[in-house]
Amino acid sequence: MFTTRPELAGDFGMVASTHWLASATGMSVLERGGNAADAAVAAGFVLQVVEPHLNGPGGEVPVLLWDPGERRVSVVCGQGVAPAAATGERLLGLGLSLVPGTGLLPTVVPGSFGAWLLLLERWGTWSLADVLAPAIHYADRGHPLLGRVSTALGTVADMFRAHWPTSAATWLPGGAVPAAGSRFTNPVLAGTWRRLVAEGEAAGGSRERRIAAARDAWYRGFVAEAIGSYCATAEVMDTSGRAHGGLLTADDLAAWQPAVEEPATFDYHGYTVCKTGPWGQGPVFLQQLALLEGFDLAAMGPGSADWVHTVIEAGKLAFADREAWYGDPDHTDVPLDGLLDPEYTAQRRRLITGTASLDLRPGSPGGRSPRLPRYPQGPDVLGAADGTAGAGEPTLAATGEVRGDTCHLDVADRHGMMISATPSGGWFQSSPTVPELGFCLSTRGQMFWVEPGLPNSLRPGARPRTTLTPSFALRDGEPWLAFGTPGGDFQDQWSLHFFLNAVHGGMNLQEAIDAPEFHTLHVPNSFYPRDTHPGHLLLEERFDPDVLAELRRRGHRVETGDAWSLGHVSAVAREDGWLRAAANPRGNQGYAVGR
Template sequence: MIPFLTRPELKGSFGAVATTHWLASSVGQAVLERGGNAFDAAVAAGFTLWLAEPHLNGPAGDAPIIISHAKTGKQHVICGQGVSPAAASIAAFRALGLDHIPGTGHLAAVVPGAFGAWCLMLREFGTWDFADVIDYAIFYAVEGVPVMPQMVATIASVETLFREYWPENARTFMPNGKVPAAGSLLRRPVLEQTLRRLKAAATGATREDRIDAVRNAWYKGFVAVAIDRFCRIPMMDSSGKPHAGFLNAADLAAWSATLEEPVSLRDGRHTVLKCGPWSQGPVFLQQLALLQGFDLSAMPPCGADFVHTVTECAKLAYADREAFYGDTPDVPLATLLSAAYNDARRALVTDRASLDLRPGHPDGRIPEAGFTPATGAGSEAASGVGEPTVSNMGTTTGDTCHIDIVDSAGNMVSATPSGGWLQSAPVIPELGFCLGSRAQMFSVRPDHPNALAPRKRPRTTLTPSFALRDGKPWMAFGTPGGDQQDQWSVIFYLRMTRHGMNIQEAIDAPSFHCEHWPGSFWPHTARPGRIVVEGRFSPDVVDDLRNRGHDVVVGGDWSEGRLSAVRREEGGRLYAGANPRGMQGYAVAR
């Protein structure tokens, strides 16, 4: 056990909220206090994050969600991952002279999925009107949110890009023509007017009618029209040239968020639920299936044996992610999660670090030869911050948000909103927000399961997590972090279920991640054998790992992940914990 906690694990019985920003957590708890349920609270918190963390998410981003509905006792995935435009194809990019999808700008945009997901959850499981949940975001658009140092650094890194090519971003995020100072208030008057127009559109005889009307205003009304018009204007992107976009109003009108069955794996008393292989979610389950063959409880949770074993199993699972996952019906998921397949794969784990990318052969499939991009190394590898986006002015970083909520009835939400980053797309002048850039995650290899195709979901890294205990809803958890999400979340879960840590102990414990396989974001770099560990690991552990053949980079003491979680125990006791890393995650419970 670690000797020091940054904060206590919170306990209560009325409600618990944990998110990546204190304003979203406070808003979520305020909704619960006013009689809303966990779904109402999650939507209000999600809208608030647009204002609180615009460098990490925005209105036109994505939001996969896992929920548990107390009334029915069922769990659902809400797919808030939008699809590629109908006109987007590998051939269309080739015709532009591009051999990759740029990491920024119009060409990387997919249908904004987050808004539809929040509306679907509110309509089907919430109790509040849209006008009630949007009021918190309107308040912060008017009054402003305190600018965090990370936001300052992000804006400063693309200041030249804004001034020279994306002037609306400069007007929106550089008040008075300057990078805002940390602690100053950032107001969003144009976004405020957009939110008020959406609120005004919420008309109809019933609550459901009013939510449907708002959704139509977004996907078939003034928002879709503004997006279509703006995407026809060529804008600079990371290719070094300006391009118009493929996304149009018809793409938005044709899409809607969906309810899906979670993918699951039994793990002793627990069952872990994830989104399908259109996300990286099942890679958590594959790691868990491999790790079930090791006595992890006998390994010190911050020791070299634990780090080595978890890392080597991650390499195998992520190799399969690269070879087989995508928004396609023929992903061999049943085999990938089967005991027989994982028994055979587990035999590949030895006491030495593997330096090869080794996908398996589920159902006799042969992975495409040479799908591994060129390898590389860089100083950014030790940052632990997550999702890279690339501007034409250089490399900058974007990341993600997370929300976990449980109410007294036992309704639970795990949501991972992201995309629409201020630094990765030009601001739409009529709306006051950016489009997303998730299309950069597609492969441009035609035979790859994650290959770009019209109206297809890119394989997202966004991956909320949910666990049952003895068949009953137990814990909602997750983290920002791109490819690291289903590494940090696995480590957190194992330290709770194998080592008896509580939420806050498992969050605060020193963590690590591997960069052995190709990254999901452009330029998809792989660093064979690379492990990044927090500086709080013992030097003896670092030496041991290096002696086993790992390429170990020691990062900052508090650099790995921004996990949060809530859980519900027998008798209705609620618990919550949030992350000290980044100094903005917050949990509330009573």
């Protein structure tokens, strides 16, 4: 099978990510004696600089890690929580029925810094100064600006000038949109990182003590104070069409800390797939596997009408359950065992017929009645002239038009450690820049519902039910595959298709990534304005026309996108005594490196 690039193989180390500079940074750490945790942290900070439309220092990151010493998969939760003042009643009092997609109201505690430092402290070997050095270099000396960054800045430049002057000062040097390929710097951000390193080093003592001191400087020191002051004093335009201040305070940052959790898992044909808990959408991957276990996908064959139809229909059921049941398990009772129960799954599987469903059909695990939010009615207004440009994650329009995204990176080292991480949030197009710090805040709070009584209702101290969902798989109990993708609601579609291509299609990592991709927008969007497109099915135009015709005959509302436009999966694997890696050609910036 033709592939756009080779599947890499070696025995020293592998790094794959959504940007070549991050991958090269991670590999350079491995080459200089660092382990996978050191490499992932260094690459993660570089992603914040070179993909600022996709993530930033004020964002969040979930991480899955295989520790060869502990011989287990752990989840590092870098998802921040809603402020203490954030309640549905507060927003209803402002006349808001949805959490805005931009501005300061949807901000949550920035969790990525704490998570990266916890990963470094517990599993890494390098100092914070060493892992931050490449990111500081690119922020201070500059990096070649991606064309997509320039385009994204062009869509929000007028809004920055009129409403978000601190963002204009940071992202529009000289008042103009920087050109693709130009050298772009962020010296204020570089200064923030240098001060964090200095405060950590001033604490003295062990490597771990210095890392903890830098984390304190972020969550209980000058960073928290600057964020709290800005949110308390600034009022900025958001997608509601009005200006609002923020609810996030320094006390909210001080009260939060990253956590290490057990993964949610499912055994499938000799593979054990590990995901985050239901504070992320990760378990929908597991629910899809449970449903698909009852079908002979290998006999259908990847890319066939039967394959696409069955996978899409299973996904509709799993994602409907996400809508009705998922939320922060620290604040709501999520019946995850019931959702993965074989008897419940068998009942749900019988709903998959030869015809495309146009309905949203959550189930009743354990006999409990599902409750769905009151979804807004009306057209998709994302990016319209009403000031919503930059709203949402944002990922793709129904047509496949790229509006933004997330990042992903995977690392494997020669010692046996493997990591999958999906950094996101803090995009420059969704939140104004905190002027003293040089970065934006996460608007992940837009994923909450203002409506009370739902698993994902806005609550103080709760995690929003995020779409971020790195993946890890064991084969016969041994670590095999770390993988994932950007893409909001599509993450557990694209990454699932990659996994099924490898497991049932017999493809290597690069073949599984390069295979024609598809997804549905059938389930309501997790991001503002929560639009939905029942029966929608978008496929890359490389699919056989006969397959498209058959899917239309079965009732799918089929659209085709560009031949190489859907999905941004990357992966690293350990198999047959080798390390392997692959990255996505779509978008012309993802890269895998290793030896």
